[in-house]
C-alpha cells in the first residue's frame with residue numbers, strides 16, 4: 001500500500017485528509033480539529049490547503065455558482081452587482 005504522508009508530525013496521509021474533507025472539514029483549521037494535522041510544526045498546512053483546493057472538499061464545489069445551476073448570465077449579473085457595491089463603498093459612484 002502506497003501512503004502519501006501530508007503531516008509527518010502526526011502521520012496523517014493525503015487519503016485521511018480527503019476523507020475528513022468529504023466528511024465536511026473544508027479548511028485547514030477544520031482538518032486540524034479532526035486529525036491534529038498542522039498543529040505542531042505547521043509545515044504541512046500549505047499541502048493541506050492544496051489538497052482542499054484541488055477538490056478535496058466536495059462542499060466547497062457545491063457552493064460555486066455553476067454547481068447550483070446558475071447560468072452564465074446570472075453569474076455575470078451577480079459579479080456586476082458586487083463590483084458596483086464595492087465601487088459605492090469606495091465612493092466611486094458613477095456621475
Ligand code: FES
Nearest residue numbers: 007009040041044
Ligand atoms: S508536518 Fe504537520 S504539523 Fe508538522
